[in-house]
Amino acid sequence: xxxxxxxxxxxxxxxxxxxxxxxxxxxxxxxxxxxxxxxxxxxxxxxxxxxxxxxxxxxxxxxxxxxxxxxxxxxxxxxxxxxxxxxxxxxxxxxxxxxxxxxxxxxxxxxxxxxxxxxxxxxxxxxxxxxxxxxxxxxxxxxxxxxxxxxxxxxxxxxxxxxxxxxxxxxxxxxxxxxxxxxx
Numbered sequence: 521x522x523x524x525x526x527x528x529x530x531x532x533x534x535x536x537x538x539x540x541x542x543x544x545x546x547x548x549x550x551x552x553x554x555x556x557x558x559x560x561x562x563x564x565x566x567x568x569x570x571x572x573x574x575x576x577x578x579x580x581x582x583x584x585x586x587x588x589x590x591x592x593x594x595x596x597x598x599x600x601x602x603x604x605x606x607x608x609x610x611x612x613x614x615x616x617x618x619x620x621x622x623x624x625x626x627x628x629x630x631x632x633x634x635x636x637x638x639x640x641x642x643x644x645x646x647x648x649x650x651x652x653x654x655x656x657x658x659x660x661x662x663x664x665x666x667x668x669x670x671x672x673x674x675x676x677x678x679x680x681x682x683x684x685x686x687x688x689x690x691x692x693x694x695x696x697x698x699x700x701x702x703x704x
Contacts, residue, residue, distance in 0.1 A: 525590055545634060545678060552643045553671035593653070600649035601659040605704035609662055610644040613669070616697045617677050623700040624693075631688055634678035643672050662703045669698050 530551070548554075560568065571577035585593070616623040618635030644665055651664035674690050683693070 548675045549637050549639050554675035597649045597653050600652045609704050612701045614641045624696040628696045631679050631683035633680040636676040640676045669694050
């Protein structure tokens, strides 16, 4: 019997927020990753229209995986090896979000209002294992961590008003942190 599979995919629309309220840091911290999705390109818009016209966008596709398959993949991902040096790398990155003045330029360090919680560390570990598996490896490497840094941290690092006023994105701050932490 498969484990209980629980997946939440939430959207955030900055345009129509009447009657909705922003989630607190504690609530957003519970999401494993935050992905940014931009508007489609002109070519993608045309593809969407074509798929609507030919009816293929409304066609129900058969399931690719069963719940048992998902359960097996989760079990296999848990077995992916993460070297202690990669675990330390993850911990160093998360610590740098909490102690930015010790790691990055003072100007950027001052933009951070709140650093990442231990959930970031846990989710970095899980996502590094999943990334390794997707890339056909039985072991995680630092690039599995670096490659998902924006997604794991962008909703866990709180920037202050000075960052907004200076038009500094959380991704820029994350890049400064990643660049500051020695890769094993």
